Amino acid sequence: MNRLFATSALPFSGALRMAALVFVAATLLAGASLLPQTNPMHVSAFVVSLAGKYLAYAMLALAVDLVWGFAGILTLGHAAFFALGGYAMGMYLMREIGARGVYGNASLPDFMIFLSWTRLPWYWWGTDHFAWAMLLVLIVPGVLAGVFGWLAFRSRVSGVYLSIITQALTYALMLAFFQNGLGFGGNNGLTDFKDILGADLHTPVTRAALLFVTGSVLAAALLLSRLVVGGRFGNLLVAVRDAENRTRFLGYRPDQVKLLVWVFSAMIAGLGGALYVTQVGIINPGEFAPANSIESVIWVAVGGRGTLSGAVMGAVMVNLGKTLFTAWLPEFWLYGLGLLFLCTTLFLPQGLMGLRRKQVAPQNIAEEVTPEVSTPEGNEA
Helix, strand or coil: HHHHHHHHCCCHHHHHHHHHHHHHHHHHHHHCCCCCCCCCCCCHHHHHHHHHHHHHHHHHHHHHHHHHCCCCCCCCCCHHHHHHHHHHHHHHHHHHHHHCCCCCCCCCHHHHHCCCCCCCHHHHCCCHHHHHHHHHHHHHHHHHHHHHHHHHHHHCCCHHHHHHHHHHHCCCCCCCCHHHHHHHCCCHHHECCEEEECEEECCCHHHHHHHHHHHHHHHHHHHHHHHHHHHHHHHHHHHHCCCHHHHCCCCCCCCCCCHHHHHHHHHHCCCCCCCCHHHHHHEEEHCCCCCHHHHHHHHHHHHHCCCCCCHHHHHHHHHHHHHHHHCHHHHHHHHHHHHHHHHHHHHCCCCHHHHHHHHHHHHHCCCCCCCCCCCCCCCCC
């Protein structure tokens, strides 16, 4: 198994460039937001929050690209893991409010008091500690992905059937979280956050710090993902994607390979959801909507499936276009999104990164292209 994760000759320059670009852009925007408003380089709090949201979405796109681009699993339910990570962070932020809520109760969030709850549910225990909340951000999506993936991949469910099941998963969670009795705020969700680690969420310094942290985490996730798919394990992923039966006959366990990358991607999506909540200040069941998962697939398709860097670029560019388009012609945004996906499918099947591949020298192409399948050496899965 160790040899599967050994780094191959696949260069990391593209991932490094994108990670550096994300980190530098987040740092510059965060610094510009702290300049005096009279300074021409000043960036408003709205732009900072918007940029942070785009970077959080980019983490979701990165997670989708890991399973779709490299393992061939078309997921239509990764928004579920994104939203679960957001709820885990939201629980901590709600506990941070303490006695400053409407009802002045330090032990129960306001919505629980409104619903006549008398005690904190067991699954809320410990969420007043940041470290435990961050563990939940990773563990909850990871455990759900592990259970779901073990059942699905062990049963050899694949193709459109798996896509439908993932969509059903996120839809079922959305309906469940709409229930007031579940203890997550019902259709209103969790909101009115005030502090994080004792710092006021609404101050320019905190917003700048959150943007910087989001950019840093995205850059680290991008490099870690490239480390995973750039080695022998990445070759095995592509082998499972392109020739699953042959890979099985060679002695590997495709279900275990899929499960590993599935759980890893779910944890990245959950981390993105947690960072998203700190930027936008609210999390509600609408984040589970299947449409959000479908949008994330479009981001990956536009940027370039199987490139990682393209997924990040696609998420930022499509969401920036959405912001501009909805401001100018809000009633036509969905038509524009559908047209974008249609044009990408017909004319840019390899996404925007495919254009770059045609321009670079052959020796540089290998960096952005999904690693070629090599014959596995022995039964090491």
